[in-house]
Amino acid sequence: MVKDYVVYSSVAVGVTSTVIVAFSLPALTDVTGENAPTVAVQEAVAAQKSFCEQRLDGVNCVCFARRAGQVLAHDSPRAMGFAYADPNDLARDQGSDGC
Numbered sequence: 001m002v003k004d005y006v007v008y009s010s011v012a013v014g015v016t017s018t019v020i021v022a023f024s025l026p027a028l029t030d031v032t033g034e035n036a037p038t039v040a041v042q043e044a045v046a047a048q049k050s051f052c053e054q055r056l057d058g059v060n061c062v063c064f065a066r067r068a069g070q071v072l073a074h075d076s077p078r079a080m081g082f083a084y085a086d087p088n089d090l091a092r093d094q095g096s097d098g099c
Helices: 002-024 039-055 061-073 087-098
Strands: none
Touching: 039 061, 039 087, 061 087
């Protein structure tokens, strides 16, 4: 009888702990956390949308701006001695291919 009580109380504590931890984590679709678009991303998206509207025909400019803006706003570490693609060319190429 005492053994059953220990098992049931252990299960109850485990389930309660799991529920508390699950509700304390942010949702995966939450855009207010670290994954929220930064000012740099928003500015890059606006600039690329303007570029698309002025110079490109037959391209979904919203999609283009979102893809190109993400590429431009992503700061990755650079190693000395290597040649890297121009970020604007890379962003516009990826934006054009995907949209």
